[in-house]
Amino acid sequence: MTSPTTTTSRTDRTPYAIEAYGLTKSYGKPAVRVLDGIGLRVGHGSVFALLGPNGAGKTTAVRILATLTAADSGTARVAGHDVVAGRSAVRRAISLTGQFAAVDETQTGEENLRMMARLTGLSRADARRRAGELLERFGLTDAARRPARTYSGGMRRRLDLAAGLVGSPEPGVFFLDEPTTGLDPRSRQELWEVVRGLAERGASVLLTTQYLEEADRLADRIALLNKGRIAAEGTAAGLKGRIAGHRLDAVLTSGEAYLRLVGRAVHHSPETLTLGLPTDGSAAHVRALLDEIDPAGIEIDRFTLHSATLDDVFLALTSEVPAHV
Numbered sequence: 572m573t574s575p576t577t578t579t580s581r582t583d584r585t586p587y588a589i590e591a592y593g594l595t596k597s598y599g600k601p602a603v604r605v606l607d608g609i610g611l612r613v614g615h616g617s618v619f620a621l622l623g624p625n626g627a628g629k630t631t632a633v634r635i636l637a638t639l640t641a642a643d644s645g646t647a648r649v650a651g652h653d654v655v656a657g658r659s660a661v662r663r664a665i666s667l668t669g670q671f672a673a674v675d676e677t678q679t680g681e682e683n684l685r686m687m688a689r690l691t692g693l694s695r696a697d698a699r700r701r702a703g704e705l706l707e708r709f710g711l712t713d714a715a716r717r718p719a720r721t722y723s724g725g726m727r728r729r730l731d732l733a734a735g736l737v738g739s740p741e742p743g744v745f746f747l748d749e750p751t752t753g754l755d756p757r758s759r760q761e762l763w764e765v766v767r768g769l770a771e772r773g774a775s776v777l778l779t780t781q782y783l784e785e786a787d788r789l790a791d792r793i794a795l796l797n798k799g800r801i802a803a804e805g806t807a808a809g810l811k812g813r814i815a816g817h818r819l820d821a822v823l824t825s826g827e828a829y830l831r832l833v834g835r836a837v838h839h840s841p842e843t844l845t846l847g848l849p850t851d852g853s854a855a856h857v858r859a860l861l862d863e864i865d866p867a868g869i870e871i872d873r874f875t876l877h878s879a880t881l882d883d884v885f886l887a888l889t890s891e892v893p894a895h896v
């Protein structure tokens with residue numbers, strides 16, 4: 572535990588930028604458990620995705636780690652500080668998009684950043700330099716002189732990120748709660764690059780997402796949050812490896828065959844009579860699987876084979892369809 576009276580900085584090295592143990596949180600009366608004892612560890616300079624459907628508890632977890640709300644039980648440390656005892660030290664070390672950054676819509680991106688930099692105590696010249704640096708880094712140089720209200724969703728989020736960086740010592744710890752929800756594909760790509768860039772500079776990023784693809788592309792480690800519990804945690808490859816690794820999608824010739832086999836499938840599509848069956852992808856296993864499920868050779872019309880996706884992992888581990896698919 573860090574004493575709250577000690578002025579500590581990010582030179583306090585712990586193995587993890589963020590670590591949480593047994594966090595629980597309930598809301599309402601009668602109490603509904605929103606977090607049911609979650610633990611997670613985020614290494615320095617890495618991107619960690621908390622992946623889950625709507626209502627899974629992602630925002631609640633982020634709010635606890637960012638000291639905006641208290642857990643009912645459990646402990647967490649961020650940048651080496653306990654989130655309760657070292658609350659203000661945690662706040663100085665973190666950046667939470669869209670929360671601490673108070674972007675003024677009527678001012679330009681540049682004016683916003685310069686003003687924020689001045690508020691953190693930088694001289695006029697240093698504030699201008701810092702604003703210029705951040706605009707450049709977040710691809711906003713061309714839009715620097717336009718009022719923030721004219722920014723697209725993606726630009727606005729990048730400005731939020733830049734604003735969060737103005738005052739915080741880098742590399743820092745970032746909490747990005749569904750940073751790409753509602754963005755068009757191109758803006759999403761741009762934000763992914765920004766997030767990767769943060770981690771490359773040594774920042775630690777915890778982001779939440781409902782998109783399996785986003786977690787897969789961006790995160791070093793992924794935790795699947797479902798109904799307040801971590802259903803699985805690991806690298807994207809590791810999670811995919813926890814199910815069979817490949818999926819054979821068989822298009823069946825009849826509804827009877829579909830119903831007979833549906834129980835063993837990890838993926839179902841009744842409209843097309845298609846079932847996804849786990850396999851290791853080897854010729855031997857695929858041949859054996861086809862022979863086993865369709866000994867007479869009449870019930871499978873055709874099949875495709877592909878690597879397991881995070882969707883498959885999610886379905887296999889939670890038996891639920893994520894909200895967005």
Ligand SMILES: Nc1ncnc2c1ncn2[C@@H]1O[C@H](COP(=O)(O)OP(=O)(O)O)[C@@H](O)[C@H]1O
Nearest residue numbers: 598599605623624625626627628629630631632
């Ligand atoms: N302040 C609150 N008061 C009451 N219920 C809440 C509050 N915040 C969140 N919840 C409930 O907790 C559950 C999880 O919410 P949240 O953490 O926002 O999930 P997510 O971010 O994964 O969508 C939801 O059912 C939500 O309605």
Ligand SMILES: [Mg+2]
Nearest residue numbers: 629630631748
């Ligand atoms: Mg949320």
